[in-house]
Amino acid sequence: MTLIKETDYGTPIRLSARMVTLSIDGQEITVPEGTSIMRAAMELGTKIPKLCATDSLEAFGSCRLCAVEIEGRRGTPASCTTPVESGLKVWTQTGKLSKLRRNIMELYISDHPLDCLTCAANGDCELQDMAGVVGLREVRYGFAGENHLDAAKDESNPYFTFDASKCIVCSRCVRACEEVQGTFALTIDSRGFASTVSAGQKEDFLGSECVSCGACVQACPTATLMEKTVIEAGQPEHSVVTTCAYCGVGCSFKAEMRGTEVVRMTPYKDGEANHGHSCVKGRFAWGYATHKDRITKPMIREKITDPWREVSWEEAIGHAANEFKRIQAKYGKGAVGGITSSRCTNEETYLVQKLIRAGFGVNNVDTCARVCHSPTGYGLSQTFGTSAGTQNFDSVREADVIMVIGANPTDGHPVFASHMKKRLRQGAKLIVVDPRRIDLVKSAHIKADYHLPLRPGTNVAIINAMAHVIVTEGLVDEAYVAERCDKMEFDRWRAFVAEERNSPEALEQYTGVPAADVRGAARLYAGVKNAAIYYGLGVTEHSQGSTMVMGMANLAMATGHVGHVGAGVNPLRGQNNVQGSCDMGSFPHELPGYRHISTDDVREQFNQAWGVTLDPEPGLRIPNMLDAAIDGSFKGIYIQGEDIAQSDPNIKHVTAGLAAMECVVVQDIFLNETANYAHVFLPGTTFLEKDGTFTNAERRINRVRRAVPPAPGYADWEVTMMLSNALGYPMHYNHPSEIMDEIAALTPTFKNVSYALLEEKGSVQWPCNDAAPEGTPTMHIGKFVRGKGRFMITEFVPTEEKVGPRFPLLLTTGRILSQYNVGAQTRRTHNVAWHPEDVLEIHPHDAEQRGIRxxxxxxxxxxxxxxxLKAVISERMQPGVVYTTFHHVGTGANVITTDFSDWATNCPEYKVTAVEVRLSNMQSEWQRDYALFRDAARRINRAAE
Amino acid sequence: MSNDHAGGSDTLVRMANQIADFFQGYPEAEGVEGVATHIRKFWDPRMRRGIFAHLAAGGAGLKPLARTALEKLAAEQPHLKESA
Structure with a gap:
C-alpha cells in the first residue's frame, strides 16, 4: 500500500463544448475553452511551479511563481489566470522564468523559518518542494530585517494549529473557507507586509465562526495550518480510501496511516459525493475509534442488575443462541426479533435481517430508519414507485430554485450544504420552510428569498397551500402531467387542493405564515425550469410525515420538477447508511429491494436461496416490539449498532420494554444506553475496521475499506454469522463481497453491483442492473418507476399533540454540526469543545415571561x-417554540418526547411536543434515578488476562 | 399469553384512526379499501388480532371509516379473530 496523492491540476476543471488547441513546450494539447494554461500543461504532465494555486480553488494569481512566456506576447503572464487560446505557443521553462521564479522563492524564504528538518510538514510541504524545483541555493537577504518569524501560534482549535510564522499569505485558506466551505470565517487582515490570515475579527480559531471543516488545512501549502495528529505522530506512509460513517452524505476519505495507526483523515478528491471536501466530524472526529471506553471483549450477565462478566466469544455466542432458542420454545417463535443498524454496512445489515427472517423464522426486524426516514420510503414509493431520493448531489449545481424543507444542511449535512451554498452564491433562489431561522435563512453571502417560519406540525398545510397557488394560478406543467402522471388521480388532486379551504389565506390560521409569502414561494418554485426540494427530519418526524412526503411529491410532479437534472425530491438522510439499511430489507414488511413479504414469487426466490420457508406476514416495528414486550409477548432482541434507549421517543416507555425482555443482545462499540438493559454484549467494530459498502442519500454505493484490524478480533458480519450458526441456521461467507454477490442475485435494483464494479467505477448509484449497467444518477427520467406518477390526496390533519394551559410551548428537537445523533462517537472526541451539553433554546419573549435568563x-x-437543562436565549426560535438536541445522555431529551407517530409508518413525532418550561435548581427525578441506575448497570468484572 | 396484542387497545385505536384520517379524503369505498390494505400490509398479525378483539368488544373510540375497514378486514381474516 502506498500513500495516495491526488494530482493537483492547479485550477478547476472547465466544461465546454468548444475545444481549444495550443502548444506547450512544443507539445500540442486540446482542452475545453476556459481552461487555464496551468491546467492544460498539467494535462500534459508538465508541472508549472505554483504556490497560491490549487485545483479546488479559482485562480488567484498572487504568488507569480507560475509565470510563463507566450510567443508574441509581452511579459510573463501567470499561467493560472491566463486562459488557453487557440494557437498559443507557451513556454514553461526558460532562463528568464528560472531567474524570476528563483527570485520569488528567495523572497518567500527570506521570511520563513528554516526548520525544515523538524517541521511537521517535512516531506509534505509545497514551499519546500518549490524551493527545490526552482533550484533555490541561497537567500541573500538574511533575517536581520523585519519579519514574521516570531508570530504567535494559535493552538485553540482542538484539531489543528495555525502557525503564522510559516504563513506565506497565499490566501489559499481564506479562499477555501469562501469557495469550498462557504463560511467566510477567514480573512486577510491589514495590508502589505503586515498582512496576516485572521479568523473572524481577530479572534482565535476556536472562538471564531470557523466550523473546522478542514478545507483551510487541506489547502495550506506549508505547515501553517497543520493537523495536531500529524504534529504528534509524523507524516503518514500509506493510505486507504474509505467512506465516512457519520451523516448520509457519505464522503470519501483517505485514512492516512502509519502502520495500523490512523494519522489523519483527508477528504478524497475523487469521492463523487464530496469532491474532496469534508466537515468537522468526518475530517477530525474519528478519535473515538481508540477511546478508552471501547469494549473489545464479549460479556454476559444473568440479570441487568448484575455486573458484566467478560467471557470468550464461544461462551457469549452460545449463551445468546441458547437464550433465543429457550425464549422461542417457551413463548413462541414470534417472541424474538432484531434491529439492524444504519451505521453498519449493507452486508452487515443484510446478514442481520437474514438471520432474523431465516434463523429466527420471524419478520420482527426493523431499523433506525423507523425513527427518521421511514415516511420517505412510504411516501415516495406511493407517488413515484420507489423508496429513494431522485437525484445525485451534483444535481444541485443546475438548480434554479432550491427549496429546503425541515432540514438544516449546514449542521446535519455540511458537505452537501457547501455544494448547495456554492450554487446559491451563483444566483439560485432559495426557499426555506422551517420553524427556526436556520443558518441558510441568512448567512454570509446567502439570503433566503422566502423563509416560511411555520408552526411545528403544519407542514401539510403549507404544502397544500403552495399546491393551491400552483393549481389556481395556472402554474401546473400541463404537458408534463398529461404525459407522465395518472390523469384520474391528478384531476382528483387538482380539485382537492383548489378548494378554498386549502388556500394560503385559509390555512394561515394554522401555519402562522403570511399568505402572501406562501404565494410568492409557490410562484418562485413553479416558475423555473429546474427547482429542487431537499428535505430532512423536519418533514418526516410528524404524525403526518408520510402525508408531507407525498405532498412534496405532488408539488414536484405538478410543476414538472422530477426526472431531470437540477430538480427532484431529495431526502437528506441522517445516518451514513440509512438508505442502505432500508434497501437491505430491514423493515418488517419487506425483503431487500423494497418488495413486500407477502408477494409470493419474491418470497419464493428467498425461500429457494436461503433454504427456508419465510413467513408471509409482516413483523413488528420497533415501537410495536416494545409494546409487545410490555404486553408480555416479546421477550428477546438482537440489536446491532443502535441505541434506542437514547434515540427513541418516550424513553421511559422504551426502557420499560427493554427491561421486560429476558434476553437483550447488544452489538456495539461502546456500552451504550441500550446496553444498560442488555444480557449479552458483543463488541463491534468502527468503520475504520470494516470491509463492506455504505449507500448514501443519493443511492450511491461506496466501498468501506478496512484500515485497521477489528479490535474485538472479529468483523461484525462474522459475529452475526457465528450467532446464526449457533442458532442452527448455517451461514458461510468468506468475505463481505460474497454477501454483496448474494444481495445482487436476489435484488433486481442491485443486479450488476459487485466489488469488482465498485473497484472499477469507484462507486455506483442504484438501480444498477441490465437497464442501467453503471448505475442511475437521476431517477424517473421519461417515466416514473411505478409507471404513471400518482398524485395523493393530502388532507391536513392537525396533530393530537396540542398546546394548552399546562403545556403552552411546542418543543422541537434536532441536531447540531459538531455532534452526531446520540453522540456515542462525537462525545468521545474533541468535538465536545463546541457542544459540551444539550441546551434549551428559547425565544426572549417566552424566557422573559418565565423569568429565565x-x-x-x-x-x-x-x-x-x-x-x-440550561437555557439559551435565542431569536432563532419563534415565540412559543423551544428547541433542544439529544446528543448527551444526561439530558434525556427523549424523556420528554411522546410516542405519537406518523400514521403510515410509526415514525415518531419528535418535532412536536407540548411542554412547559420553568426555572429549576435541580435535576429531574428521571435524571437522578437514571444516573444511579446507569452507574450500576455498567459495572464490569474483568476476566484475568 | 393473556394480552398478546403488541400495544394496548388505546394505541391500536389511535393508529387505526390516524390511518382512517388519511383515507378520509378518498371516496368511501376507496377509503375503506385503503385503510384495510394498509393495516393488512403493515401490521403484524398480533396487532391485527388485538384490534379485531377490540372491535369485537364494541370498538370504542374507532372512527367510522376505521371501523368499517376493520370489519371488512376481520371478515377476510377470520383466523386472527380471538375467542377470548
Missing amino acids: EGDNVSVMSRVGETT
Missing part, C-alpha cells in the same frame, strides 16, 4: 416526562 437551569416538562 441566559444559562439558567430550566425544567422542561411534557405529559410523559421532565428533564432539566
Whole structure:
C-alpha cells in the first residue's frame, strides 16, 4: 500500500463544448475553452511551479511563481489566470522564468523559518518542494530585517494549529473557507507586509465562526495550518480510501496511516459525493475509534442488575443462541426479533435481517430508519414507485430554485450544504420552510428569498397551500402531467387542493405564515425550469410525515420538477447508511429491494436461496416490539449498532420494554444506553475496521475499506454469522463481497453491483442492473418507476399533540454540526469543545415571561416526562417554540418526547411536543434515578488476562 | 399469553384512526379499501388480532371509516379473530 496523492491540476476543471488547441513546450494539447494554461500543461504532465494555486480553488494569481512566456506576447503572464487560446505557443521553462521564479522563492524564504528538518510538514510541504524545483541555493537577504518569524501560534482549535510564522499569505485558506466551505470565517487582515490570515475579527480559531471543516488545512501549502495528529505522530506512509460513517452524505476519505495507526483523515478528491471536501466530524472526529471506553471483549450477565462478566466469544455466542432458542420454545417463535443498524454496512445489515427472517423464522426486524426516514420510503414509493431520493448531489449545481424543507444542511449535512451554498452564491433562489431561522435563512453571502417560519406540525398545510397557488394560478406543467402522471388521480388532486379551504389565506390560521409569502414561494418554485426540494427530519418526524412526503411529491410532479437534472425530491438522510439499511430489507414488511413479504414469487426466490420457508406476514416495528414486550409477548432482541434507549421517543416507555425482555443482545462499540438493559454484549467494530459498502442519500454505493484490524478480533458480519450458526441456521461467507454477490442475485435494483464494479467505477448509484449497467444518477427520467406518477390526496390533519394551559410551548428537537445523533462517537472526541451539553433554546419573549435568563437551569416538562437543562436565549426560535438536541445522555431529551407517530409508518413525532418550561435548581427525578441506575448497570468484572 | 396484542387497545385505536384520517379524503369505498390494505400490509398479525378483539368488544373510540375497514378486514381474516 502506498500513500495516495491526488494530482493537483492547479485550477478547476472547465466544461465546454468548444475545444481549444495550443502548444506547450512544443507539445500540442486540446482542452475545453476556459481552461487555464496551468491546467492544460498539467494535462500534459508538465508541472508549472505554483504556490497560491490549487485545483479546488479559482485562480488567484498572487504568488507569480507560475509565470510563463507566450510567443508574441509581452511579459510573463501567470499561467493560472491566463486562459488557453487557440494557437498559443507557451513556454514553461526558460532562463528568464528560472531567474524570476528563483527570485520569488528567495523572497518567500527570506521570511520563513528554516526548520525544515523538524517541521511537521517535512516531506509534505509545497514551499519546500518549490524551493527545490526552482533550484533555490541561497537567500541573500538574511533575517536581520523585519519579519514574521516570531508570530504567535494559535493552538485553540482542538484539531489543528495555525502557525503564522510559516504563513506565506497565499490566501489559499481564506479562499477555501469562501469557495469550498462557504463560511467566510477567514480573512486577510491589514495590508502589505503586515498582512496576516485572521479568523473572524481577530479572534482565535476556536472562538471564531470557523466550523473546522478542514478545507483551510487541506489547502495550506506549508505547515501553517497543520493537523495536531500529524504534529504528534509524523507524516503518514500509506493510505486507504474509505467512506465516512457519520451523516448520509457519505464522503470519501483517505485514512492516512502509519502502520495500523490512523494519522489523519483527508477528504478524497475523487469521492463523487464530496469532491474532496469534508466537515468537522468526518475530517477530525474519528478519535473515538481508540477511546478508552471501547469494549473489545464479549460479556454476559444473568440479570441487568448484575455486573458484566467478560467471557470468550464461544461462551457469549452460545449463551445468546441458547437464550433465543429457550425464549422461542417457551413463548413462541414470534417472541424474538432484531434491529439492524444504519451505521453498519449493507452486508452487515443484510446478514442481520437474514438471520432474523431465516434463523429466527420471524419478520420482527426493523431499523433506525423507523425513527427518521421511514415516511420517505412510504411516501415516495406511493407517488413515484420507489423508496429513494431522485437525484445525485451534483444535481444541485443546475438548480434554479432550491427549496429546503425541515432540514438544516449546514449542521446535519455540511458537505452537501457547501455544494448547495456554492450554487446559491451563483444566483439560485432559495426557499426555506422551517420553524427556526436556520443558518441558510441568512448567512454570509446567502439570503433566503422566502423563509416560511411555520408552526411545528403544519407542514401539510403549507404544502397544500403552495399546491393551491400552483393549481389556481395556472402554474401546473400541463404537458408534463398529461404525459407522465395518472390523469384520474391528478384531476382528483387538482380539485382537492383548489378548494378554498386549502388556500394560503385559509390555512394561515394554522401555519402562522403570511399568505402572501406562501404565494410568492409557490410562484418562485413553479416558475423555473429546474427547482429542487431537499428535505430532512423536519418533514418526516410528524404524525403526518408520510402525508408531507407525498405532498412534496405532488408539488414536484405538478410543476414538472422530477426526472431531470437540477430538480427532484431529495431526502437528506441522517445516518451514513440509512438508505442502505432500508434497501437491505430491514423493515418488517419487506425483503431487500423494497418488495413486500407477502408477494409470493419474491418470497419464493428467498425461500429457494436461503433454504427456508419465510413467513408471509409482516413483523413488528420497533415501537410495536416494545409494546409487545410490555404486553408480555416479546421477550428477546438482537440489536446491532443502535441505541434506542437514547434515540427513541418516550424513553421511559422504551426502557420499560427493554427491561421486560429476558434476553437483550447488544452489538456495539461502546456500552451504550441500550446496553444498560442488555444480557449479552458483543463488541463491534468502527468503520475504520470494516470491509463492506455504505449507500448514501443519493443511492450511491461506496466501498468501506478496512484500515485497521477489528479490535474485538472479529468483523461484525462474522459475529452475526457465528450467532446464526449457533442458532442452527448455517451461514458461510468468506468475505463481505460474497454477501454483496448474494444481495445482487436476489435484488433486481442491485443486479450488476459487485466489488469488482465498485473497484472499477469507484462507486455506483442504484438501480444498477441490465437497464442501467453503471448505475442511475437521476431517477424517473421519461417515466416514473411505478409507471404513471400518482398524485395523493393530502388532507391536513392537525396533530393530537396540542398546546394548552399546562403545556403552552411546542418543543422541537434536532441536531447540531459538531455532534452526531446520540453522540456515542462525537462525545468521545474533541468535538465536545463546541457542544459540551444539550441546551434549551428559547425565544426572549417566552424566557422573559418565565423569568429565565441566559444559562439558567430550566425544567422542561411534557405529559410523559421532565428533564432539566440550561437555557439559551435565542431569536432563532419563534415565540412559543423551544428547541433542544439529544446528543448527551444526561439530558434525556427523549424523556420528554411522546410516542405519537406518523400514521403510515410509526415514525415518531419528535418535532412536536407540548411542554412547559420553568426555572429549576435541580435535576429531574428521571435524571437522578437514571444516573444511579446507569452507574450500576455498567459495572464490569474483568476476566484475568 | 393473556394480552398478546403488541400495544394496548388505546394505541391500536389511535393508529387505526390516524390511518382512517388519511383515507378520509378518498371516496368511501376507496377509503375503506385503503385503510384495510394498509393495516393488512403493515401490521403484524398480533396487532391485527388485538384490534379485531377490540372491535369485537364494541370498538370504542374507532372512527367510522376505521371501523368499517376493520370489519371488512376481520371478515377476510377470520383466523386472527380471538375467542377470548
